[in-house]
Amino acid sequence: MQRQKADVYVKQRTQPKSLNKQASIQDxxxxxxxxxxxxxxxxxxxxxxxxxxxxxxxxxxxDLGAAPGGWSQAIVERTRSRTAGKVFALDLLPVVGIEGVTSIQGDFLDVETQERLRRMAADAALGSVDENDADKQSEGFVDVVVSDMMANTTGNPITDTEASLELCRAATDFALRTLKRDHHLLQSQERKSPISLASKSSVLVMKYFMSHEADSFRKQVLKKHFHFVKAEKMEASRKESREQFWICIGFKGRQSM
Ligand SMILES: C[S@@+](CC[C@H](N)C(=O)[O-])C[C@H]1O[C@@H](n2cnc3c(N)ncnc32)[C@H](O)[C@@H]1O
Structure with a gap:
């Protein structure tokens, strides 16, 4: 309670225009x-x-691990996306009603839930897509995947790290099946700052817990599939937290592992 009261970001929360229902989720x-x-x-x-x-x-x-809806609110504000079919949110728990956000409640680790989300985004982005219309989908149809997913922590660092990495693996696999390929990132552009490319390239953002295994995942999987991969510790993250965020910019397409 003390920490919550003193937290500058808790104090700073202001009324976003995108919120059209009062939050009622206890967390x-x-x-x-x-x-x-x-x-x-x-x-x-x-x-x-x-x-x-x-x-x-x-x-x-x-937006994966979207409940109660803070990231989705921020996304709608920044993209000014108030019409349906652009922003999709998924969580085990309900996401508050936000104008412009299509949400699904379910376990992202469940193959059927993930498929439901993938088809929903594909239909919205490409028009109604036939089951076998591989060509239409092969170049990707999603611009940005963000994941703030985190399983309930147990206090055991090994268990918590593994649970976090399992969610990152699943989010990455989903991103590799849905993000648009960035063919336009030519050699010369690749040397440019990632900051200048993020606005027009595919982007994957994921929360993770720092660990040796997480670092191996970054090197073996993320760096193989994206032109730029950077770990960021956000100022708004609590100082004592081991959480960081990967930002991966410019999708090369699925590579053989
Ligand atoms: C830190 S909270 C997300 C907060 C959210 N980004 C926001 O701004 O409101 C982490 C979320 O991950 C969700 N989560 C954890 N495991 C999940 C899973 N397997 N499938 C879907 N959501 C999951 C939790 O239910 C929880 O709501």
Missing amino acids: DHVTAAPSGYVARSAFKLLQLDDRYKFLRPGRVIV
């Missing part, structure tokens, strides 16, 4: 907030976007 990092972002974690995404500017109008964005 220890959320205080039902008729006047503000429904979660202080919204500031982490906003800070990351201040740096990289990947939340642009018109982009198709998938």
